[in-house]
Amino acid sequence: MLIKLEQSSAIANPHSQLDYNLSVVSLTGVVHRVIQSDSMTKHTRQVLLSALKVVVLCLTLFLLCTSNSWAQITTDSKIAPLIQKLIDNDAHISSIAADALVNIGSPAVPSLIEALKNQDINLRWHAASVLGDLGAEAAPAVPALSAALHDEDGQVRLYATLALGNIGTAAKAAVPSLMAALQDKEQFVRIYVPSALRKIGVEAKVAVPVLTAALKDNNPAVRYNSAYALGAMGTEAVSAVPNLIALLNDNQFYVRLGAIKGLGGIAAGFQDKANALPSSKLQKVISDFEQVLTTIQEHKDKFTETDSKLIRRPLNALKAEKETRLFDRVLEWLFGHKLLLGIAAYLILLPSVWLILLRLAPLWLLKINNALKPYTDFSLPFISVNVPLRYVLFVGWFHYHPRVLDAWVAKYIKAAREQFPKKDTVSSRACYIPIPVVLDGTTVPQLMNENLRSTFEKQRSCLVIGGEGGVGKTSLACRIAGWAMAEDEDQQLCKHLMLPVLLEEEFRVTEGKSPLLSAIRGQLQALIDEPEPICQELLLRLLRKKRILVIVDRFSEMNTTTREAIEPESPEFPVNALVITSRIEEKLGRVNKTIIKPLRIEANKLSSFMEAYLMQRGKRDRFTDQEFFDACNRLSLMVGQNNITVLLAKLYAEQLIASKDVTSNISALPENIPNLMLGYINELNRDVTDNQFDDRTVHQIAKTIAWECLQQSYQPGTAKRADAIAALANLGIDDPEAHLNYLEKRLHLIQTIGSAKDRIRFCLDPLAEYLAGWYLIELYGNNDGKWRSHFFKKADDLVKTGTADAIKGLLLAVRDCYLSEVQGSKETDFVPQNSGNLAGFTPSFNTPATIVQTPIP
Numbered sequence: 001m002l003i004k005l006e007q008s009s010a011i012a013n014p015h016s017q018l019d020y021n022l023s024v025v026s027l028t029g030v031v032h033r034v035i036q037s038d039s040m041t042k043h044t045r046q047v048l049l050s051a052l053k054v055v056v057l058c059l060t061l062f063l064l065c066t067s068n069s070w071a072q073i074t075t076d077s078k079i080a081p082l083i084q085k086l087i088d089n090d091a092h093i094s095s096i097a098a099d100a101l102v103n104i105g106s107p108a109v110p111s112l113i114e115a116l117k118n119q120d121i122n123l124r125w126h127a128a129s130v131l132g133d134l135g136a137e138a139a140p141a142v143p144a145l146s147a148a149l150h151d152e153d154g155q156v157r158l159y160a161t162l163a164l165g166n167i168g169t170a171a172k173a174a175v176p177s178l179m180a181a182l183q184d185k186e187q188f189v190r191i192y193v194p195s196a197l198r199k200i201g202v203e204a205k206v207a208v209p210v211l212t213a214a215l216k217d218n219n220p221a222v223r224y225n226s227a228y229a230l231g232a233m234g235t236e237a238v239s240a241v242p243n244l245i246a247l248l249n250d251n252q253f254y255v256r257l258g259a260i261k262g263l264g265g266i267a268a269g270f271q272d273k274a275n276a277l278p279s280s281k282l283q284k285v286i287s288d289f290e291q292v293l294t295t296i297q298e299h300k301d302k303f304t305e306t307d308s309k310l311i312r313r314p315l316n317a318l319k320a321e322k323e324t325r326l327f328d329r330v331l332e333w334l335f336g337h338k339l340l341l342g343i344a345a346y347l348i349l350l351p352s353v354w355l356i357l358l359r360l361a362p363l364w365l366l367k368i369n370n371a372l373k374p375y376t377d378f379s380l381p382f383i384s385v386n387v388p389l390r391y392v393l394f395v396g397w398f399h400y401h402p403r404v405l406d407a408w409v410a411k412y413i414k415a416a417r418e419q420f421p422k423k424d425t426v427s428s429r430a431c432y433i434p435i436p437v438v439l440d441g442t443t444v445p446q447l448m449n450e451n452l453r454s455t456f457e458k459q460r461s462c463l464v465i466g467g468e469g470g471v472g473k474t475s476l477a478c479r480i481a482g483w484a485m486a487e488d489e490d491q492q493l494c495k496h497l498m499l500p501v502l503l504e505e506e507f508r509v510t511e512g513k514s515p516l517l518s519a520i521r522g523q524l525q526a527l528i529d530e531p532e533p534i535c536q537e538l539l540l541r542l543l544r545k546k547r548i549l550v551i552v553d554r555f556s557e558m559n560t561t562t563r564e565a566i567e568p569e570s571p572e573f574p575v576n577a578l579v580i581t582s583r584i585e586e587k588l589g590r591v592n593k594t595i596i597k598p599l600r601i602e603a604n605k606l607s608s609f610m611e612a613y614l615m616q617r618g619k620r621d622r623f624t625d626q627e628f629f630d631a632c633n634r635l636s637l638m639v640g641q642n643n644i645t646v647l648l649a650k651l652y653a654e655q656l657i658a659s660k661d662v663t664s665n666i667s668a669l670p671e672n673i674p675n676l677m678l679g680y681i682n683e684l685n686r687d688v689t690d691n692q693f694d695d696r697t698v699h700q701i702a703k704t705i706a707w708e709c710l711q712q713s714y715q716p717g718t719a720k721r722a723d724a725i726a727a728l729a730n731l732g733i734d735d736p737e738a739h740l741n742y743l744e745k746r747l748h749l750i751q752t753i754g755s756a757k758d759r760i761r762f763c764l765d766p767l768a769e770y771l772a773g774w775y776l777i778e779l780y781g782n783n784d785g786k787w788r789s790h791f792f793k794k795a796d797d798l799v800k801t802g803t804a805d806a807i808k809g810l811l812l813a814v815r816d817c818y819l820s821e822v823q824g825s826k827e828t829d830f831v832p833q834n835s836g837n838l839a840g841f842t843p844s845f846n847t848p849a850t851i852v853q854t855p856i857p
Contacts, residue, residue: 079104079111086115086126094126101130106137113144116160124148125156132163139170146177154186161189165196172203179210190214191221198229205236212240215247223250224258231265235273238266241288248295248302256302263292264310271314274321279374282322289315323379351394358398362407369399370535400541402496408538409497409547412528413485416499419527420481424751425504425553428763429475433612435646437476438597447476447596449483449493455594456494456577461546462568462593463579464586469716469809470647470766472598473581477502477551480579484549498549498577499527499542506562506718508755516565517574520550546577554765556582556806557717568593583715584805600643607632609646613653622660631656634669638676647766648673651680658683674813674820677770684747693742701728701739702749703778706771709761714798714807716765721758766809773813777821784830792834799838811839 082104085097101108108130115127128148131138138145141163148160161181164171178200181193194211197204211233214226227247230237240262247259270277270285277285293311296303357364368390375389390396398404420426434446444451455461463480465473481500486492501523507515517539525533542548552558552566566580567573569589580586601609610632614620623631635652652669655676659669670676681702682695704727708719721740728736740760743749749767750760762768780786791814798807815835819825827833 079108082108083111083115083123083127086130087120087122098126098130098133102133105134106140109134109138109140112138113141116141116144116148121153121156124151125153125159128156128159128163132159132166135166136168136170138163138167142167142171142174145171146174149174149177149181154184154189157181157184157186157189158192161192161196165192165199168199169201169203171196171200175200175204175207178204179207182210182214187219187222190217190219191225194222194225194229198225198232201232202234202236204229205233208233208237208240211237212243215240215243220250220252220255223247223255224252227255227258227262228265229262231262231268234266234269236269237262238270238285241266241292245288245292245295248292248299253302257307260296260303260307260310263289264314267311267314267318271317274318277321279322282318283374286315286318286322289318323377354395354398358401358403362401362404363411365395365398365401365404366408366538368395372396400538400545402545405542405545405547406496408542409499412499412530413497415529416485416527419529420485420500420502423502424748424763425474425502426478426481429478431613431616431650432475432479433609433616433646435472435601435609436599438595438599440595443599449480449486449491452480452483452493452594456546458592460568460576460591461578462588462591463596464588464593465579465581465596465598466583466585467597468583468645468805469769470645470764471600472646474553475646476596476598477553477579477581481549481551493549494546496547498547499524500549500551501527502551502553504553505753506559507565509561514565515561520548520575524548540574543574544576548575549577549579550575551579551581553581554716555580555586556584557713557715557765583809584803598646600645601649602643603636603639606635606639606644606649609649610635610653610656613650614657617653617657619657619660622657631669634671638670638672645766647764648676651676655679655683658686672816672820674770674774674817677767678774680767681747681749684749688746693739697733697739698742698747699774700731701733702743703771703775704728704731705740705743705750705760706762706768707775709768710772710810713803714795714810715803716762716768716809718753718759718761721752721760724760766813769809769813770817772810773817774821776814777817782822782825782829782831787831787834792838795835795838804838804840808839811835812841815839815841 079101082097082100086094086101088094088097101112112127112131112134115123116131118124118127128145131141131145145160145164145167149157149164151157151160161178164174164178175197178193178196182190184190184193194214197207197211208230211226211230215223217223217226227244230240230244244259244263244266248256250256250259267285267289274282289311293308293315296308296311354365372388372390372393372395377386378389378392379386388396390399421430434448436443436445437447438444439447439451452463455463465476467473480493481502483491483493484498484500489495501520503519503523505519507519509515510518517536520543521534521536521539524539539548543550555563555566566578567589568575568578568591580588607629610628611620614623614628620628635649638652639648655669670679678699681698685692685695685698705719705724708724708727709717724740725736728739733739740750744751744760748763750762752758752760762771776791780790795807795811798804812835815832818829818831818835819827822829822831825832827836
């Protein structure tokens, strides 16, 4: 039994066998010296020598039987028996063999690599286990261990995984194979793959995405080890921070602990690199880990104080780095000067520099402030108060100084003067003739900018231009916009220039954003031709300091969402220079407002208006005095003693010019307002040179589209483009889309609006009303029953709700179209009388009614 134990020990550890043999030799030498001593007799000496020879012979035979050699204890032939003993049935012998191979070290690696390829499964996993115990010495085995990750046996794959982890950084080449092993079907393999990657460290950074994905593994041990491994990647695993934060709510306490360790490792990585981090990155990291700390504090029952420290310590270090950066810069500058000089420069020179810039280059103050905006937490010495750096340097007090805002407006005023007149609404009203208006109850024969200066000198200016359609509200608003950016100071509305922003479309509602500010911001960006959107803080300052004039056109026709966004009475309403055009009397809360009501052109002033209009258009010299007199007389006969709107007078003047171009015969001019409207369309259609539609077709589609735009509320509004196309299709028109585009692209009668470009409206409201009136006459004729049940029932309801002024235009258009187009009609008929009453129009019946027999065109 003793011999067997000795043999086992020798097999397990050749080095111990060598020590054993050396001991035998030493013992032999000692015995020999004793034998040669003088005290021993010759006979005794001979007996001991004989015994010594027998012992040496036995030891030699023992060594030969165990096949060992003193000089060659680590050759393959000597290591092979040890490898075979790894799978010995006796676990103790197997363990001793493994320890012996580990003690041999790197010379045993090649044989162990070969053992990884052996057909015996037990030998393969034992070899992988020994290579793992060798640690970094087994680095040459990395390729073989990587291959073993694909072994058919799960235990082999497990020990290969553990071995690669123990090898450490030198196993970098195995990272792709380990990443693939995260999908292993055996969960105990998946459990230890993240640990192996963690031991490889930052060299395994390419595994961050798969480790992040493994945070959602069904096995909690996989989640724990993956989170822990991500921490070992340091800053390379920053992309996994949100997922690790989410893991803090895991049901398993040790998974939460792994998330804490992972986050702590990443935070510590950033702490080590804090000095090299850009300020924006440093702020982002601090923000992320403050969120982690908040989560831990909100769930104190799930985390310990030790857990908190793993995050708090690196976070505090990062905050300290942030706090010291600006302070160090200031100190560096101050330490280069004497104390008194520093105080003088701070209190006198710095404000003086900004004052000089304010006078010479105000926009530089805006740029400097914008550059210093990120530095918001500057700690003042001695008093421990954090304030933005730009205020510490005094430049913040000049950020939005009036001179800075004026300089900003001046920078873009040239672009605004070029772009604003190009807007369709503005360009179609380029020819402006001053007309009488009622200004706050006082009639002003000719409105000029001087009349409005008192309004715009107030801190908050609100101007409401009210009146019926076609009376010139939008034209006057465009004129006011021109005064806002006039070059001549005498022509301006106030002491400073203003950029006009025209809002004529309904607002688009976006969650979390003010629809009014979004609309102004977009229009202003287009006006000044700036590629980047305007900073909202700057926009608010420009609005509050009246550097932007906001014009809201067709306010009464806009939807509820848009109207509710315009609340001048609200303290939070940002617009302090506001112009609104509306068909109805707008209350606008209790805000003080200036009200302008453009007046119709009086019958006895028509010739003066026509003269001024033709002169401004440069066409007056084309008419003789007699031709001009006949044209004005024809217009007077058309309107009788009634006053007319500016729009009707302009349409007549344009057709007068067109008649001169075509026939030189003014007798072809229309004799009533409905035909004047159709004549205007005919003139537009005549200018089309190719693929022209005939006038009758244009009239038909224009009337249909007009009714689509008015039928919902009886006032000019919008219609869905799809509904308009469907209405044209119902008429039997081929390719209704092309006909709709003809009205928009060729005749410019309508325009597509809305953020989705899915709605249309007429450019001229009175034109839409008269075309809709035409449509209704053709639909109902003189059938009073249809008129009563289909049209007037809804009109009565609208009047009762207080919208009489808003639908007045359509009611008068219906009246005029009926009298013009229905044969034998008279003003006492049901339709003209009822529509006139609802519109508040009272005709004179002192003279016999005139029967109008103008045929329908």
